[in-house]
Amino acid sequence: MEAPSAHGHRGRVPWTGLQLAVSLLIFWIPPRSGGFTVESRQNNVTSNFCTIISATYMPPGTDVLIWYKGNITNGENRIASYFKNHGSVIPGPACNSRQTINTDGSLVIHRPTRKDSGYYTLEAVRGVQSLGSVSIQVFLLDPETPFSVQESPSTVQENDIVFIVCQTNGKRFSVNWYVNEQKLQKKHNMYLSSNQYTLTINPIRRQDSGIYRCMYHRGMRFGRSESLTLLVVQSDRSPHK
Structure with missing residues (x-):
């Protein structure tokens, strides 16, 4: 089953009020700098650190959150789709064994390394309609x-x-x-x-x-x-x- 998504496009679609959190040590950036936060969390079981990228705000009516590796929202770049209504996750072609999705829709990268650097894009979807996407570079x-x-x-x-x-x-x-x-x-x-x-x-x-x-x-x-x-x-x- 392929998660709903807009046709592949490059760049950013305006998403009013979008705020993302890229984890590695809690950090709130003022609104003028994009509304992102950065934090790092330690796994209580393994004691390993992980990077968590999460959305603290979503457009009203969002049904699905879709994570991509890169700044192009196409099927090949899709890491995973998170369906809010029933909490299910569908991995995509770009997903690896160190990536999971939390119940709040955040993307978790376990044992991150420099190889995980690059663009990450989050797209919000309502039904079959894309509400917009935003990209950051880490x-x-x-x-x-x-x-x-x-x-x-x-x-x-x-x-x-x-x-x-x-x-x-x-x-x-x-x-x-x-x-x-x-x-x-x-x-x-x-x-x-x-x-x-x-x-x-x-x-x-x-x-x-x-x-x-x-x-x-x-x-x-x-x-x-x-x-x-x-x-x-x-x-x-x-x-x-």
């Missing part, structure tokens, strides 16, 4: 190891909403952020979570291109993340409102 920075390799620059489009998350193998540390090996000087479009684990750039600008990294420490223990090279290019989509 980068997960794993701790640096002797085997870490420098990856190619990650290209993002100007005016995108970008989350960069510092992962510390499930341990609590004090965190600092660096851009081009200099301590981060926050700009008006940059927001840090209260525990510093998540850096949000919204909207991202061409001048925000650079090499991002987090440093973390607790007592005599310290470490740093792998680096993320962001290349911001001119957008081919309308800016966020």
Whole structure:
């Protein structure tokens, strides 16, 4: 059974009042920055951390929430569909064994790694009608190891909403952020979570291109993340409102 969805389209459809939560350490962003939250939760059974992406607001009359990997809402990219009325979940072609859907419709990524970085899109559906969709881009920075390799620059489009998350193998540390090996000087479009684990750039600008990294420490223990090279290019989509 294929979940209802709009025809594949690229970009974002306006969704008035939509708020999303991308989990990795609780963080509410002011309305002007998109209404997203970022948190991290620990599994009480396994003690592993997981990333939870959830919608704290949905358009009235939403029957189905559909999660996609990427910024295109088509069948091949569908992670799963959540049917609110009876609480059932239908996995899609893009779903893997580490992804589940909570009873509130949130997407849970267990044992997240840098490979889980990328666009995530949520679409709301009523009956067979798409009420709109919204996309965000998430980068997960794993701790640096002797085997870490420098990856190619990650290209993002100007005016995108970008989350960069510092992962510390499930341990609590004090965190600092660096851009081009200099301590981060926050700009008006940059927001840090209260525990510093998540850096949000919204909207991202061409001048925000650079090499991002987090440093973390607790007592005599310290470490740093792998680096993320962001290349911001001119957008081919309308800016966020």
